[in-house]
Amino acid sequence: SSFATIAGPAGYTFNPATGNAVTITFAQTSARYVRVNITANTGWTAAQLSELEVYGTAGGGGDTDTQAPTAPGNLTVAGKTATSVSLTWSASTDDKGVTGYQVRSGGAVVASSTGTSATVTGLTAGTAYSFTVTAQDAAGNTSPASNTVNVTTDAQANTNLARGKATSESSHTQNYGSGNAVDGDANSYWESANNAFPQWVQVDLGSAASIGRVVLKLPPQSAWQTRTQTLSVQGSTNGSSFATIAGSTGYSFNPATGNAVTITFAQTSARYVRLNFTANTGWSAAQLSEFEVYPA
Structure with missing residues (x-):
């Protein structure tokens, strides 16, 4: 809700001949939310961005955190309904500390959690899904994926489960x-x-x-x-x-x-x-x- 300017307004040239990329460095700061405010574009009447990458920098002692957390363990389905699946897992470990977890299905993040459980909502009744979980640390390192769990959501209450079986x-x-x-x-x-x-x-x-x-x-x-x-x-x-x-x-x-x-x-x-x-x-x-x- 409260934002401070990290790098002031400036024009940055994106040139395909040099990778169409721009690097902006600034004094080390602590942030969870990083926002880019775009006020003009000489090539189109809209703001455009294909990748927004944020990197950690050398901290006290000159060490950069490049070690990813361990993979979450024992991913298990704790419950399900027609439109949701509840999951639990064992905590990951990290040299600097785990900051959160992401539940993934088909490569997409479908839920996030700071603890060792999450509920994925908005699912389709009577449908098969596969889930994994990854852990993240403060430097943005991502762990290997947990084991995969496969689950089928419950059918709607008025679905005849015996028809044609x-x-x-x-x-x-x-x-x-x-x-x-x-x-x-x-x-x-x-x-x-x-x-x-x-x-x-x-x-x-x-x-x-x-x-x-x-x-x-x-x-x-x-x-x-x-x-x-x-x-x-x-x-x-x-x-x-x-x-x-x-x-x-x-x-x-x-x-x-x-x-x-x-x-x-x-x-x-x-x-x-x-x-x-x-x-x-x-x-x-x-x-x-x-x-x-x-x-x-």
Whole structure:
């Protein structure tokens, strides 16, 4: 906010024949913000600058700080939302002292911090990103980059994570395979083998995601009478060990109200989401036309 003049007004010639560069030296001073005020340009009706470089000078004892900080360590994703990613890392060391850190993605600086954590905001939902962190010292030396972390932001709350994903099942009858439950068409459906409860159907979301709601549908045609299906919801991150997300309950599917059921539960992380069916009052098999999984 308060600026002092380091070098007074002067005309400087930029000549391509000599590198199109100008060097301005001045008495050593301490500054964080360095501003160039341009009042005229003989070559164009605007101020123009391709590089503004600021250098340290010899300090007391004649030593110039040319040693960069060590690379930040153990870069880790501490949390994420649909539009942000929070990162933490281990501190760098430097012979003169670290002044700050820069979070980079694709070579661009996307966040800065004077501590060992930062949150990158303004990201796109359901998108993969890669991040590194570098440290800086007072002389402008930059450390090597930290390890790289890869992270995908959460999907928007109303994004059906199961649509078109791979499925598996305990059984099916005729051509009513489990793929029908994630094709976006409520008129096609999965049906298990008859008279053989329990039965299950499962969707692989492709990667672990934070989920909080499933919506289950049966075909909306009037030919489908109201029925109650008893089922539980399970989740897994590896496809082999499953935890119960929502306990076994009877859910009424009524064509008069859309033949759909919504099950909400505490937010959890899962890649594989499985429905276990133990009864159906309307038919001797498990039935499902749409299996939708949502972040919240």
